[in-house]
Amino acid sequence: MLDADFFRRWMAVTAASVDREAEQLTELDSAIGDADHGSNLQRGFRAVAAALEKEEPATPGAVLTLAGRQLISTVGGASGPLYGTLLRRTGKALGEAAEVSVAQLAAALGSGVEGVKQLGGAVVGDKTMIDALEPAVAALEGGFAAARAAAEQGAEATTPLQARKGRASYLGERSIGHQDPGATSSALLIAALEAAASPAEGRA
Amino acid sequence: MRMLINVPETVVADALRGMAAAYPDLTVDVENRVIVRRDAPVAGQVALVSGGGSGHEPLHGGFVGHGMLSAACPGEVFTSPVPDQMARAAAAVDSGAGVLFVVKNYTGDVLNFDMAAELAEDEGIQVAKVLVNDDVAVTDSLYTAGRRGTGATLFVEKIAGAAAAEGEPLERVEAIGRRVNENSRSFGVALSACTTPAKGTPTFDLPDGELELGVGIHGEPGRERRPMMTSGEIADFAVNAILEDMPPHNPVLLLVNGMGATPLLELYGFHAEVQRVLAERGVAVARTLVGNYVTSLDMAGASVTLCQIDEELLRLWDAPVRTPALRWGM
Numbered sequence: 239m240l241d242a243d244f245f246r247r248w249m250a251v252t253a254a255s256v257d258r259e260a261e262q263l264t265e266l267d268s269a270i271g272d273a274d275h276g277s278n279l280q281r282g283f284r285a286v287a288a289a290l291e292k293e294e295p296a297t298p299g300a301v302l303t304l305a306g307r308q309l310i311s312t313v314g315g316a317s318g319p320l321y322g323t324l325l326r327r328t329g330k331a332l333g334e335a336a337e338v339s340v341a342q343l344a345a346a347l348g349s350g351v352e353g354v355k356q357l358g359g360a361v362v363g364d365k366t367m368i369d370a371l372e373p374a375v376a377a378l379e380g381g382f383a384a385a386r387a388a389a390e391q392g393a394e395a396t397t398p399l400q401a402r403k404g405r406a407s408y409l410g411e412r413s414i415g416h417q418d419p420g421a422t423s424s425a426l427l428i429a430a431l432e433a434a435a436s437p438a439e440g441r442a
Numbered sequence: 443m444r445m446l447i448n449v450p451e452t453v454v455a456d457a458l459r460g461m462a463a464a465y466p467d468l469t470v471d472v473e474n475r476v477i478v479r480r481d482a483p484v485a486g487q488v489a490l491v492s493g494g495g496s497g498h499e500p501l502h503g504g505f506v507g508h509g510m511l512s513a514a515c516p517g518e519v520f521t522s523p524v525p526d527q528m529a530r531a532a533a534a535v536d537s538g539a540g541v542l543f544v545v546k547n548y549t550g551d552v553l554n555f556d557m558a559a560e561l562a563e564d565e566g567i568q569v570a571k572v573l574v575n576d577d578v579a580v581t582d583s584l585y586t587a588g589r590r591g592t593g594a595t596l597f598v599e600k601i602a603g604a605a606a607a608e609g610e611p612l613e614r615v616e617a618i619g620r621r622v623n624e625n626s627r628s629f630g631v632a633l634s635a636c637t638t639p640a641k642g643t644p645t646f647d648l649p650d651g652e653l654e655l656g657v658g659i660h661g662e663p664g665r666e667r668r669p670m671m672t673s674g675e676i677a678d679f680a681v682n683a684i685l686e687d688m689p690p691h692n693p694v695l696l697l698v699n700g701m702g703a704t705p706l707l708e709l710y711g712f713h714a715e716v717q718r719v720l721a722e723r724g725v726a727v728a729r730t731l732v733g734n735y736v737t738s739l740d741m742a743g744a745s746v747t748l749c750q751i752d753e754e755l756l757r758l759w760d761a762p763v764r765t766p767a768l769r770w771g772m
Contacts, residue, residue: 268645272520272660277640281518310557314495314521315550319557357553404549407587408580408662 239337244434245301246290251430253283259426266419270406275317275419282313282321298338302329316404317420320354320367327353344378351375358403365401365413367420369393374428382432389428393421450639454496454516458503465766467507475527477503478513482535488606488615489513489535491528492544492599494551495520497638497739498659501595504767510603511544511765519638519739520660522550528558532567540568540612542619544599546591547575570612572619574598576626576747578687579656579664590658593697593736593747594626597759600768604761618758622749627688629680630664630745632657632701636738655679659701659738659745673708677715680746685723688750693728695759696720697747702737704744709733712744728756735767 256263256279263276286305295301306326310318328350332338338346351371360366362373370392377388396418401407406418447453455472462470469478483489492502493515502514513531517523532541541562545555552573559569576594602619610618632654635644645661648654653671656664671679698713700706713732720727728751736745751759762771 264641268641272662273638273641273645274519274521278518278521311524311526314517314524314554316522316548316553318522318524318550319553358549404587405660405662408590408658408664412663 239339240298240343241337242296242298242301245298247434248430249283249286249290249301249305251433252427253287255426255430256280256283256423259423263419263423266417266422269416270401270409270413271419272405274315275423278313278315278317279321279423282309282318285309285312297332297334297336299329299332299334302326302332305329316358317423320358320420323353323357324350324371326350340381341379344375347371347378348375360403363399364403365396365399365406365418365421366403367418367424369396369399369418370421370424370428374424382435386425386429386432389425393417393425396421445637445639447639450642453639454518457496457499458516461503461766467764468503468766471530474530475516475523476513476531476534477506477516478531478534479507479511482512483537484512485537486539486609487537488539488610488612489532489537489541490544490599490603490606490615491515491531491535491541492595493517493523493528493531493555494546494548495522495660497636498737500734500767501736502599505596505599505765507763507765508772509607509761509763509765510599510768512541519640522548522554525554525557525561528555529561529565532558532562532569533565536567540570542602542606542612542615543569543571544595544602544619545571545573546595547573547588548590549587551591568612570616572598572602572616572623574623576623576628577656577658578627578629578683580658590662592630592659593628593699593745594623594749596697596731596735596768597626597695597747597749598622600763601755601758604758604763607761608758618755622755625688625751625755626747626749627684628745628747629683630657630659630701630743631655631676631680632661632738632741632743633670634703634742636661636702636741638739653743656683657741657743659736661738661741673712674715674718676744677712677719677746681716681719681723684746684748685725688748690723690725690750692750692752693726693756694720695749695751696727696730697735697745698730698732699736699745699747700734701741701743701745702734703740703742706733709744716746729759
């Protein structure tokens with residue numbers, strides 16, 4: 239079972255990965271967007287980490303709801319509302335339980351992803367974060383490693399696609415050949431689940 | 443790339459501190475990133491709130507003041523502001539007559555302003571929205587987020603702001619803002635890429651001797667790349683792209699806008715070429731504005747915006763305005 243500590247570690251590991259990969263994300267974004275994805279998410283997840291230390295929410299749902307609210311208040315761009323909605327919806331779906339199963343997390347994350355799809359209007363194949371998130375949710379019941387593999391594969395599979403949503407869509411065919419930065423950061427978020435589950439790494 | 447900054451992380455806050463010191467007519471909340479006209483809320487008047495990523499100065503903060511915006515919310519460079527900023531701005535400027543959000547059509551801006559509208563409405567503030575989408579370079583299709591908002595934002599903010607200053611109710615101010623947008627079209631050209639402080643290198647790769655036709659105000663590519671053209675050839679291309687989309691019927695307001703790094707010497711010359719093409723096409727120019735108003739950091743290049751006007755819109759355009767970047771009649 240996964241408790242509030244696990245979810246705090248998940249957010250801490252995500253913040254650390256975003257810190258580490260920020261330049262890479264911005265580089266991907268300058269190819270097909272406006273060169274700010276890394277620095278924006280970095281600002282957001284740093285705020286998430288700070289808020290979680292200060293407020294110490296007691297349940298898995300409360301951790302993710304607080305994290306989502308922080309992202310909406312600090313990131314800006316499209317990523318703020320989209321990532322914020324993902325975590326807030328997931329947190330709300332987890333309810334008040336003190337511990338949740340992986341299956342419950344998979345179902346809750348599924349409703350978070352639905353929220354992102356509603357807000358952004360994207361589906362799989364549009365070259366967005368959905369390309370990493372949706373396969374990860376489907377794979378999650380097979381474990382965190384399977385979810386990470388699915389998310390990374392989904393992110394890599396965005397390279398040959400033509401963007402149909404967001405700023406990259408203005409490029410049309412010129413977006414082909416570049417991996418989507420949103421799908422790439424989504425894969426970081428999913429990969430952090432695996433690291434959070436192994437406490438030695440998770441406390442990083 | 444050399445920039446006149448301290449560190450990339452503080453460029454927006456530093457600029458806000460500088461604006462606060464330069465313009466006593468404004469109240470600048472540096473921490474919460476809201477620029478408000480000092481005399482807000484103005485009793486009986488609808489308030490206009492706009493905002494967007496930083497890097498387009500003087501848009502939007504430079505347009506706060508009498509006869510234009512009541513407040514502006516700057517985001518990080520090229521990143522839309524967050525909902526908390528607009529909700530805070532709306533609360534600061536609402537006189538009870540309601541607030542009009544002027545939103546450029548980018549996914550991030552639209553999402554954040556929509557969330558802000560919900561927050562403001564929860565506080566009992568009446569909110570309406572005008573979406574600006576004037577850029578003809580990127581055509582509407584099933585798959586894009588629609589046309590981008592660029593130079594027409596200035597026209598919408600000025601004219602709707604004048605209507606608000608005359609005491610028009612929210613529905614009227616909103617309708618006038620929409621009318622301005624519907625009658626406006628823009629086309630931009632980049633001669634060089636721009637560099638965001640966070641990245642430090644150009645956001646896109648534009649080889650020497652080439653230009654990007656139809657560029658967006660964040661360096662997003664437009665229609666095509668071509669070998670360098672003359673000012674006259676660029677004016678032909680830009681004006682024709684606009685008139686193809688909006689055949690001329692009425693006289694127009696003309697904005698010839700610099701992207702940030704093009705000298706005024708070049709911009710005036712380009713303006714002469716734009717006027718020549720418009721005369722050739724039989725378009726009467728009622729008023730003209732030439733300068734750097736909707737910029738894209740240090741990008742070299744220019745954009746052309748036309749707004750077809752009627753008597754009412756022209757009267758509102760001519761109405762007094764007093765902001766850092768636009769000031770006449772008072």
